[in-house]
Amino acid sequence: MNEVQYRHAASAAGAPVALSCTGIERVFGGLRALKGVSLDVRQGEILGLVGPNGSGKTTMVNVITGFYPPNAGKVTLFGEDITALKPHRVAARGVARTFQNLALFKGMSVLDNILIGRHTHMKPSALGALFYWWWAEREELAHRRVVEEMIEFMQLQDIRDEPVEVIPLGLQKRVELARALVAEPRLLILDEPMAGMNQEEKEYIARFILDASEARGVTTLIIEHHMDVVTSICDRVVVLSYGEVISEGEPQAAISHPSVVSAYLGERAAKRHQAGSTA
Template sequence: MSCVGIERSFGGLRALKGVDIEVRRGEIFGLVGPNGSGKTTMVNVMTGFYPPNKGRVHLWDEDITGMPPAAIARLGVARTFQNLALFKGLSVLDNILLGRHVHMRPSALASLFYWVWAEREEIANRRIVEEIIDFMQLQDIRDEPVETIPIGLQKRVELARALVAEPKLLILDEPMAGMNQEEKEYIARFILDAREERGVTILLIEHHMDVVTAICDRITVLSYGEVIAEGEPRTAIAQPRVIEAYLGQRAAARVGSRA
């Protein structure tokens, strides 16, 4: 996916100011920055929730600027959200099965010949869901109400729901928020495995810099809606503008004086 010259304003607030981003096939790409830097707004532009005021968005070779979210999802883009978006009252299995909705296209003819076509489609969808349940190691809680399991497992369920859509590009918005160190390590491993074993390109928004430097191939750093650094993670986050954005000007000066 590539984004060129993206601008987005909300009233008098310029949330994005000419942002360029390129996510290459097969990589884990990090989008980082302090709170309010424009990360989630950028993802919402990429996925069609906000049309850009200026700029273009391409999914590989296709211009998807201004497409609605459902159309972009059908092209192979899935995402998780900063706040959990699971359906309380449903089981883990049912929540994951909902991720197959982009592949379910009932028609009058399919309904008429249900036992020939519709049942076959349901079996195919169930097979993929079962594969992902095994992949994400959720077998033991598959029938549990999703609201009764710990947040670390809920995050894993949300990732599973995104993966059953069989995305080409998976966008993860702070998938490790609220997790302890062990839970973070589990999710990091599943993200790496999704890329290696399932061929998924991943865009990761994350505040935990230890995770970003450990698993991302490249990153872009935003601050106040502008790109202030990009490239290899350890090199990018060590740049003075990035340190200043996170720690403030005086702290950045102290870091620079010790370097």
């Protein structure tokens, strides 16, 4: 853990809990996708949620954001029970997310895609439309100022007017992160934000995530398969396997736990790995 990480983790350790998930169960037919999962994310913390494919990570995020109501358990956000809320009501309470597969709007510019992230702050009304030049125009300009600041923060000035589908994948991922951040979330959920990216692109996104956490005080839950990223930016890690928590704690220690190595490599390969590490 580097010095910046250490300071960040130390400050988050004593912070109040932002998100609390207790005993979360989710069943699809005869498949128990989540089996009593409990986890906490503290305010200002970057928590990594990792595990092999099919371990329940995205299902857990979908429960938190209201897409899948849990069959049992409770989700609390800043002290409020949000277990039964619909996705738009969860978003209105300060939760923004990115998706494993890009969810940008083709045919629209980078700027307009980011502007959509302001939708939870927009209050359309017939009265506002009637008196547009006096009322609604001022609100629109205020939203655009926030978007322009985010474009500068994410270093997207050179492509702000480009159609989003023509820019490289790494920049598209950056646009999606900008759209989530422009919502001014209290909790940011990132589902594999670095999938398909090269090393340079991963480093850029990692830096922006850290900057958002440090400069804007954003609490972050991140699903990520790249363990170098997890160990470099996360304060803590929770590891899932077959819908259960099998390890949690400081990143390097959590992912080095024998149960985690076994989940990723298989029991026989894990024993060879352990024998090699102790040789």
